[in-house]
Amino acid sequence: MKKSELILKLKGYGWKLIEETKHHSKWGNGMGVTENVSRSPGEVPKYVAEKILKKARENPA
Amino acid sequence: MFITAKVWKEDDSWIAEIPSIDGVTYCGLDEDILDYVVDYMKCLDIDVEARRESDSVIAMKVLEPRTLIAQILKRLRGDKTLSEVARKGMTRTMFHQYERGSRDASLATFSKLLSALGADFEIVVRRNAQ
Numbered sequence: 001m002k003k004s005e006l007i008l009k010l011k012g013y014g015w016k017l018i019e020e021t022k023h024h025s026k027w028g029n030g031m032g033v034t035e036n037v038s039r040s041p042g043e044v045p046k047y048v049a050e051k052i053l054k055k056a057r058e059n060p061a
Numbered sequence: 062m063f064i065t066a067k068v069w070k071e072d073d074s075w076i077a078e079i080p081s082i083d084g085v086t087y088c089g090l091d092e093d094i095l096d097y098v099v100d101y102m103k104c105l106d107i108d109v110e111a112r113r114e115s116d117s118v119i120a121m122k123v124l125e126p127r128t129l130i131a132q133i134l135k136r137l138r139g140d141k142t143l144s145e146v147a148r149k150g151m152t153r154t155m156f157h158q159y160e161r162g163s164r165d166a167s168l169a170t171f172s173k174l175l176s177a178l179g180a181d182f183e184i185v186v187r188r189n190a191q
Contacts, residue, residue, distance in 0.1 A: 023100040024086065033139060036104045038097060040088040045074045051085050059140050 001049040006037065009053055014061025033059040062126040063187075064109075066098050066119040077101075077119060082132055095119060105132045106162075130171060131162035137178040146177050 010027050018026040018034060028034035035052050038044075066077045074087045075094045079101070086101045088094055095111055098119050102109045107128045109121040123129045138146055138160070143153040151173060158164040159174055166174060168184065175182045 019104075021100055021104050023088070023097050024104050026104050031140065032135060034105075036084070036086065036101050038086045038088060038101075040074070040093075040097070042073060042089060045071045045076055045087050047071060048074075048076060048085050048087050 001044045001046065003037075003044055006044050006049050006052065010037075010056050013056040013059075015056050016061070027056075029056070029059050029061040031059070031061070062123045062129060064121050064123060064129065065114070066121065068094055068117050068119060082107075082129070082136055107132055125162075127159075127162045127165050130166050130174075131160055134160045134174055134178070137175070137180050141178075148177050151177055 013029070015027045015029055018028050020026070020039070023039055024036040025039055026034055026036050033055065035055050037052060038048070064079065064081045066079045068075060068077045070076070070091070074089060075091050076085065076087045077094050077098045078085045079098070082105065084101060084105070086097050088097045095113055098121070099109060099111050102111075102121065105128075108124040110124065111119055111121045114120040134156070143156055147153040147156055155164070156174070156177070159166050159170075172184065
């Protein structure tokens with residue numbers, strides 16, 4: 001999955017960017033549930049994307 | 062307190078999964094994955110000293126165990142309210158203090174907190190090689 005697609009889906013669940021560190025972007029639903037998305041270029045591995053999206057789906061903003 | 066990350070390659074990426082906090086990250090180069098795992102933990106306010114134990118395992122020493130316990134509790138509680146997880150002998154306030162990392166939990170208390178969350182965890186004591 002492309003990184004831009006993952007970000008769009010996170011936004012669709014109402015998740016917002018909280019902060020960026022050297023290697024990660026921290027996203028969250030504003031109610032304490034967060035997940036870090038690697039800033040590594042290229043495709044997001046399917047396993048990683050599914051795990052992040054599952055969390056967002058279960059904890060929408 | 063030590064935790065581990067499992068490392069493997071999938072297509073063009075190196076993936077590291079940290080089961081104790083249900084976390085996962087990835088990067089494009091094997092030699093960068095250690096750095097990414099440390100940064101992932103830093104994002105959660107957990108400082109670690111990490112080393113590659115083998116091709117597939119990264120071992121991390123958690124410098125402030127209360128920060129790890131706080132993150133485990135927070136991630137396990139998800140969108141449940143503090144009232145939902147509070148129980149006899151573990152009030153909402155106490156739970157919140159452990160979750161914020163402002164209170165140290167004994168092993169017995171940590172087990173009690175995990176049980177209140179209905180978590181299936183195993184606490185392993187391992188003697189390091191001399």
